[in-house]
Amino acid sequence: MESVYEQVAELIAHRQPCVALTGAGISAESGIPTFRSKGGLWEKFDPTVYASIEMFRKDPSKYWSIRGEFIRNYDTTSPNPGHLALAELEAMGLLRHVITQNIDGLHRKAGSRSVTEIHGSLREIFCVRCGKEYRAPKIPEGTPPLCDCGGVLKPNTVLFGESLPPQALATAWRESGACRVMLVIGTSAVVQPAASLPSVAKEHGAAVVEVNIERAFAGADFFIEEKAGTALPEIVTEIKKRNAIQ
Ligand SMILES: [Zn+2]
Structure with missing residues (x-):
């Protein structure tokens, strides 16, 4: 056998x-951490809220307070x-x-x-205003980080409420x-x-x-x-x- x-x-x-x-x-x-893993990030922060496009538009600092660390430490995983x-x-x-x-x-x-x-990748990050591309982990300081033009940066990932590419x-x-x-x-x-x-x-x-x-x-x-x-x-x-x- x-x-x-x-x-x-x-x-x-x-x-x-x-x-x-x-x-x-x-x-x-x-x-x-997965959305479902015990004791993980997403047990404290509901991903359907914190990683939603609706919230991102309203207050991108919430999203960046969750994802910023991973993106800034992109090379360490x-x-x-x-x-x-x-x-x-x-x-x-x-x-x-x-x-x-x-x-x-x-x-x-x-x-x-x-x-x-x-669902896209956290490696690629774009300015929502001018479209300039940034690459993790090289992004400006700040929560949310801003482009040279003052626009908010958004990773090229599919947030809750967005359609897939x-x-x-x-x-x-x-x-x-x-x-x-x-x-x-x-x-x-x-x-x-x-x-x-x-x-x-x-x-x-x-x-x-x-x-x-x-x-x-x-x-x-x-x-x-x-x-x-x-x-x-x-x-x-x-x-x-x-x-x-x-
Ligand atoms: Zn820009």
């Missing part, structure tokens, strides 16, 4: 293209073995694309090149419909459109592998109940073993 890791390695090696969908769970091991394993799979030619709900930029830091950040959304749907294996990693599959993408993949004939500490997608063909930082390197190791044998 093959282990689930052997079976998933076999699947990825033989059924291409493979696409990954990632959520907050993969970044939890890098110390990024590091990808974990889960992010690195996905980057390695891509380099091996076995992962075509990463669709992520995360705004922390860790997939790109890990070396993944083909990435769609459907159409191009990113289109890519996410296209990649989900075209893949033959989808890895669903650390997402609670509650927030749209991420909640629908595994179903889109399945409807188009893909096998779905979920890696999560708690099962979220009932339709998964394989479920690995494990942290991404443990499970994904294990999958890569199994693929390498197979390659060594052949």
